[in-house]
Amino acid sequence: MEKLIYTFDEGRSGNKELLGGKGANLAEMTHLGLPVPEGFTITTECCMNFLADASFFEKQLKAEVLKAIQNLESETGKSFTSTENILLVSVRSGAVFSMPGMMDTILNLGLNDHRVQDFAKLTNVNFAYDCYRRLLQMFGDVVYGIHKEQFNVLLHQMEKSLNKKVTDFNEAEHVELIESYKNLFSKNKVAFPQDPMEQLFEATKAVFKSWNNQRAKVYRDLHHIPHHLGTAVNVQSMVFGNSGEESGTGVVFTRNPSVGDNKLFGEFLINAQGEDVVAGIRTPEPIESLQTILPEAYNDFIKHSHKLEQHYKDMQDIEFTIENGKLYILQTRNGKRTAKATLKIALDLAAEGLISKEEAIMRVSPEVIDQLIHPVFDTEKLTAVDAFATGLPASPGAATGSIVFTADKAKEYTALGKKVILVRQETSPEDIEGMVVSEAIVTSRGGMTSHAAVVARGMGTCCVTGCEALTVNESAKTVLCGNHTLTEGDMISVDGSTGSLYLGEIPTIVPENDQSLQQLLTWADECAELKVRANAETLQDLQTAIDFGATGIGLARTEHMFFGEERVLEMRRLILAKDEEEVQAALNKLLSFQQEDFYQMLKTVQDKPMVIRLLDPPMHEFLPHDANEIKSLADQLNRYPSAVEKQIEKLQETNPMLGHRGCRLGITEPLIYQMQVKAIFNSAIQLAKEGLTICPEIMVPLISEKAELDYVKSFLTETIEATFKEHQMEPFPYEIGTMIELPRACIIADQLAENADFFSFGTNDLTQMTFGFSRDDIGKFINTYKEKQIMQQDPFQVLDQSGVGELIKLAVDKARQTKENMMIGICGEVGGNPESIAFFQQIGIDYVSCSPYRIPAARLAVAQAVLK
Numbered sequence: 001m002e003k004l005i006y007t008f009d010e011g012r013s014g015n016k017e018l019l020g021g022k023g024a025n026l027a028e029m030t031h032l033g034l035p036v037p038e039g040f041t042i043t044t045e046c047c048m049n050f051l052a053d054a055s056f057f058e059k060q061l062k063a064e065v066l067k068a069i070q071n072l073e074s075e076t077g078k079s080f081t082s083t084e085n086i087l088l089v090s091v092r093s094g095a096v097f098s099m100p101g102m103m104d105t106i107l108n109l110g111l112n113d114h115r116v117q118d119f120a121k122l123t124n125v126n127f128a129y130d131c132y133r134r135l136l137q138m139f140g141d142v143v144y145g146i147h148k149e150q151f152n153v154l155l156h157q158m159e160k161s162l163n164k165k166v167t168d169f170n171e172a173e174h175v176e177l178i179e180s181y182k183n184l185f186s187k188n189k190v191a192f193p194q195d196p197m198e199q200l201f202e203a204t205k206a207v208f209k210s211w212n213n214q215r216a217k218v219y220r221d222l223h224h225i226p227h228h229l230g231t232a233v234n235v236q237s238m239v240f241g242n243s244g245e246e247s248g249t250g251v252v253f254t255r256n257p258s259v260g261d262n263k264l265f266g267e268f269l270i271n272a273q274g275e276d277v278v279a280g281i282r283t284p285e286p287i288e289s290l291q292t293i294l295p296e297a298y299n300d301f302i303k304h305s306h307k308l309e310q311h312y313k314d315m316q317d318i319e320f321t322i323e324n325g326k327l328y329i330l331q332t333r334n335g336k337r338t339a340k341a342t343l344k345i346a347l348d349l350a351a352e353g354l355i356s357k358e359e360a361i362m363r364v365s366p367e368v369i370d371q372l373i374h375p376v377f378d379t380e381k382l383t384a385v386d387a388f389a390t391g392l393p394a395s396p397g398a399a400t401g402s403i404v405f406t407a408d409k410a411k412e413y414t415a416l417g418k419k420v421i422l423v424r425q426e427t428s429p430e431d432i433e434g435m436v437v438s439e440a441i442v443t444s445r446g447g448m449t450s451h452a453a454v455v456a457r458g459m460g461t462c463c464v465t466g467c468e469a470l471t472v473n474e475s476a477k478t479v480l481c482g483n484h485t486l487t488e489g490d491m492i493s494v495d496g497s498t499g500s501l502y503l504g505e506i507p508t509i510v511p512e513n514d515q516s517l518q519q520l521l522t523w524a525d526e527c528a529e530l531k532v533r534a535n536a537e538t539l540q541d542l543q544t545a546i547d548f549g550a551t552g553i554g555l556a557r558t559e560h561m562f563f564g565e566e567r568v569l570e571m572r573r574l575i576l577a578k579d580e581e582e583v584q585a586a587l588n589k590l591l592s593f594q595q596e597d598f599y600q601m602l603k604t605v606q607d608k609p610m611v612i613r614l615l616d617p618p619m620h621e622f623l624p625h626d627a628n629e630i631k632s633l634a635d636q637l638n639r640y641p642s643a644v645e646k647q648i649e650k651l652q653e654t655n656p657m658l659g660h661r662g663c664r665l666g667i668t669e670p671l672i673y674q675m676q677v678k679a680i681f682n683s684a685i686q687l688a689k690e691g692l693t694i695c696p697e698i699m700v701p702l703i704s705e706k707a708e709l710d711y712v713k714s715f716l717t718e719t720i721e722a723t724f725k726e727h728q729m730e731p732f733p734y735e736i737g738t739m740i741e742l743p744r745a746c747i748i749a750d751q752l753a754e755n756a757d758f759f760s761f762g763t764n765d766l767t768q769m770t771f772g773f774s775r776d777d778i779g780k781f782i783n784t785y786k787e788k789q790i791m792q793q794d795p796f797q798v799l800d801q802s803g804v805g806e807l808i809k810l811a812v813d814k815a816r817q818t819k820e821n822m823m824i825g826i827c828g829e830v831g832g833n834p835e836s837i838a839f840f841q842q843i844g845i846d847y848v849s850c851s852p853y854r855i856p857a858a859r860l861a862v863a864q865a866v867l868k
Contacts, residue, residue: 004061005068007040007075018043020232022094025332032311034304034329038075039089039236040068044096047208047230057205065200068235076237080110081196083118088131088238091203093210093231098333099219100454104142104210106203107273108135108238110196113178126167127243129174133166134273136181136192139199143206144190154180200235207233215432222436222459239328241321242273246294248322249273252287254305255315257337257457258393258448260344264288264305266318267447283466284447297327308332313354314363315345338396338457339371343516357523358867364520366834366857366864371397371460372517373548373856377495378507387500389481391442391467394453396497399439399462400505402489405474407434409488414438421492423479425472426465427452435461440494442501444470462496521549521856524863530840531847532858533609535827537561542604545852549859552609554760554849555699555827558676559617561597562590571622572633574672576647587675594679602683607693611760611827611849612680613739614673615665616701618656623648657768662702666712673712674719681723681734688732696734699760703738706751713755739827740811741765749811753818760849761808763828767795770804796829799836809843816844825849834861841865 011019011027019027023041030036042065049056069080078087088110108131111119120128133155140146158177159165169177185192193199210216211231220227241249250268257265267284270293290298301320304327308316317335321328337345346363349355355363377398401419404410407430413420414437422438424431426445435441435455440462443452447466456463471480477488484503486492493502533554534545542553562571567590574586602610624630627641630648634641653659666673677698684694698716703709713736724731737758740746743766749759768775775796785791799805808826815822825847830836832850837858840848850858 002045003043004046004064005040005042007068007071008036008038011041017096017229018045018232020044020094020096020234021098021333022092022331023232023234026234026236028311029308029329029332032307034307035300035327037237037239037328037330038072039234040072041094042068042204042233042235044230044232047211047232048228050205050208051212051230054205057201061204062201065204065235066197069197069200072235072237078237080200083115086110086115086119086122088119089200090234090236090238091200091207092234092236093207094234095211095225095231096229097223097225098336099216099223099225100336100451104207104213106135106138106142106206108132108138109199109203111135112194112196114194115196116178120171123240123243125171125174126169127240129169129171129178130166130242131240132178133174133181136178136185139192139203140181140185140188142210143202144185144188146184146188146190150184151181154184204233204235207231215429218432218436219455236330239321239323239330240273241269241323242271243323245271246322246325247271248290248294250284250287250290250320252301252305252318252320253315253335253337254309254318255335255337255341255345255348257315257317257335257341258396260337260341260348262348264302265448268320283445283468294322294325297322297325300327304329310354313349313359315341336454336457339368339460340396342368343372343520347516347519358527361520361524361527361860361863362867364860366861367460369517369857369860370854372514373853376497376508377493378509381507382495382502385502385504385506387495388484388503389467389469389501391444391464391469391499391501392448392453393495393497393499394448394450394465395441395456395461395463397440397460397462398493398495398497398506398508400491400493400508401439402491403479403486404434404438404488405472405477407431410434410438421494423470423472424452424474426450427455435459440464440496442467442470442492442494444468444472456496462494464494464496464499464501467499467501517856521859524860525549527863527866528859529866530837530845530862532855532862533611533825533827533847533849534852534855535831535849536852537601539600539604541852542601545855546605546608548852548855550608550852550855551847552611552695553605554611554825554831554847556601556610556612558594558613558615559621561594562615562622564593567593568622569633569636572624573637575619575622575651576637576639576644583671587671591675591679594676595682598680598683599686602687602694602696603692607695609695609697611697611699611737611758611825612676613699613701614676616662618653618659618661619665620648620651620653620656623651657774663700663708663712664702666700667708670712670715673716677716677719678723681720682727684732684734685723685727685729688729694732697758698734698736699739699758700736701739701762702741702765703752704742704744706748706755709738709752710755735823737823740808742769743807746807746811748814750814750818753815753822756822758823758825759811759815760825760827761811763799763804763808763826763830764796766807766828767800767804770807771795771800798833799830799839801836801839805839805843812843812845823847832858832861834858834864837861838865838868 008026008030013024013028016024019041078085080087088108090107092105111132116128116132137151141148241247248268248270249272252266255262264287266287269284315335316332319331346360350360401421403423404420410420410422419439421440422434423442426443441452441456443465444467450465453465469481479486493506531551533552534550535555536542536545537556537560570586570589577583631641634644684696687694700712735757737756739762740759741762782794823846827849831848832854
């Protein structure tokens with residue numbers, strides 16, 4: 001039989017898939033000789049076996065858990081069931097990937113009505129009953145789904161009626177409170193088990209079940225964590241941070257998780273248990289204060305934290321407890337951090353010699369790069385307004401939205417297209433769906449390691465915590481702050497980098513490329529094999545792309561140049577022309593517009609290559625459909641509206657995406673393509689005369705037959721050569737290639753390569769044609785497909801490697817048989833997707849092309865594709 005349970009001294013960090021991240025790290029720390037309380041880990045496989053068949057627990061696991069507890073009793077010299085030398089345990093989840101707060105924990109397991117009395121004799125009454133009260137609350141919440149707030153209500157009622165805090169209750173009052181908690185169980189038709197082993201069994205099953213709770217599923221979807229991994233369960237002997245003034249608990253990062261500085265960052269509470277720190281119920285002290293309060297424990301912590309960071313070669317997030325002056329390390333894991341901190345820590349670790357440049361590149365994800373180049377508040381506008389409140393800058397960024405107080409309202413507003421800011425006293429794991437859709441998260445309680453802070457940093461969402469100036473009334477849906485009363489729907493702006501809150505909306509700007517980012521991307525460029533180009537045609541987009549490090553332009557769409565008011569009129573005049581004279585007049589005007597466009601575009605790009613796609617969309621896209629617009633057009637063309645309407649009707653197509661567009665237009669109306677290449681080469685020749693080296697690459701869209709390409713290339717080449725002669729200019733190199741966007745083009749790629757100078761895959765249309773999905777309508781059903789696990793991803797966002805990917809691979813192989821060194825690129829949406837980039841690297845693509853703001857992330861992704 002496979003091993004179901006491992007003690008902490010049996011595992012190692014390499015057993016993460018079996019023991020979960022927490023269990024593997026507990027084992028590793030035990031191996032390193034750190035002060036880790038004894039315990040054992042029930043494997044992730046047990047979780048999945050139990051979720052598939054609940055009888056697995058009784059038939060196989062129960063007996064193993066009994067044995068493991070007996071071993072733990074021997075190891076600690078304490079008893080889990082008798083009333084002498086009492087052993088209590090914690091039961092915690094531990095998935096392969098860190099999922100902070102998404103699954104469940106129960107502390108102080110093993111107490112009951114009798115043992116609590118004996119435990120009080122061993123310790124003291126307040127401490128013992130504090131532990132028992134917490135156990136009942138956690139057990140009720142996790143095992144039976146009785147919300148913890150219901151227990152808090154009972155506690156506050158009793159404190160109010162006795163006019164004293166729970167810490168001052170006498171034994172009889174503690175017993176009365178415990179009885180009220182047990183009555184709450186009864187009202188919910190359940191009973192708290194008095195048998196410690198029964199508690200352990202039920203707690204273990206509950207933690208297994210928490211793998212499939214709604215918040216955990218949402219978190220996994222958000223962070224692309226597979227659903228089949230399961231969670232391990234860690235059973236660990238309790239050490240008590242709530243046993244007096246020489247005890248405490250804390251959470252500390254070995255570096256600052258917001259900005260990345262190499263300095264301890266964290267908090268602790270004296271006389272508290274771990275849940276108190278992350279729940280944000282009491283305001284904790286900064287870790288530095290521990291040096292004054294418990295210097296010996298502080299010095300031990302410094303030594304252990306340094307050892308852990310050196311061992312794991314990364315910033316660590318460490319949970320610790322001090323019991324009567326003695327330090328215990330309860331957990332370590334690679335700490336969640338902001339995008340800014342991720343970049344700084346990776347570069348610093350490389351500079352310190354802990355990791356190599358290549359490892360630093362792998363430590364930063366393309367998503368992190370995306371976050372780094374996204375907006376911050378316009379500082380000029382910011383100086384004109386005053387913050388109405390300030391909290392802790394828990395996760396940087398800038399956001400504006402309407403205040404909402406619940407996850408449900410956040411989802412409801414977002415569905416209506418509104419941007420929202422989730423404002424709460426503190427968040428809990430149940431809020432995850434609301435947190436995901438919010439532009440920012442604000443809490444009035446909690447520290448920098450509270451639930452809101454950790455989850456927001458992981459998501460890259462702007463967050464301010466511990467904003468104590470706010471009085472948040474979630475039921476009345478109001479926020480009071482000084483003289484201000486804000487209600488649901490009111491607009492505020494949140495600066496997660498400073499912790500400041502502002503009334504109303506403040507404009508955002510994209511930050512300057514910082515030097516750290518440039519450093520990392522320079523390292524990435526040194527490793528990369530694939531080049532990164534941009535999909536851009538406006539001057540602003542072209543300049544942005546070049547500033548972001550694009551090596552050229554992989555797709556400049558010419559149809560976008562025809563939609564200005566003057567231009568669209570000439571385009572319409574051309575389409576609806578009555579005779580050759582009108583056709584030529586419209587073409588001449590369009591030629592002058594296009595020529596100026598191409599001159600400015602090529603001048604911006606300079607000596608970098610630019611692929612210009614000739615006109616692609618069906619003609620009807622340029623025509624009006626509204627009766628008033630048709631009348632206005634008829635007046636401009638000096639025609640009867642009815643005559644114009646009839647012409648427009650004739651041009652309508654049943655299925656325009658498969659109709660008279662792309663090269664079909666070039667073949668039936670060659671004058672349009674001739675005008676376009678003349679405009680391109682007039683501009684290129686003028687720039688060449690001005691001393692610039694220009695590399696135009698002309699792309700013919702929607703080719704499905706070699707004869708189409710041969711015909712179009714033939715008349716384009718004649719036009720280009722005639723243009724050189726007209727300018728009395730010696731021809732300079734140029735290329736004419738095709739966009740591969742039809743399955744048939746992939747199959748005959750070897751034939752097309754005979755007469756094409758380059759290929760560029762239009763993955764949007766290729767995906768559309770391969771699946772038979774309309775890319776404009778897939779939104780109506782793709783989420784249902786994902787929920788029902790028919791498809792894992794939207795194929796327009798992430799390349800379908802087994803279908804569309806196979807067609808691309810086939811085309812690349814065939815093209816290279818004809819022309820070994822043919823330039824082949826990708827210009828569809830998936831060109832900026834990291835998973836897709838890794839595939840393109842494998843099959844020998846030369847470059848990917850994506851929208852300008854995806855370029856920095858793509859530069860990193862192409863380097864990672866090589867290093868992987």
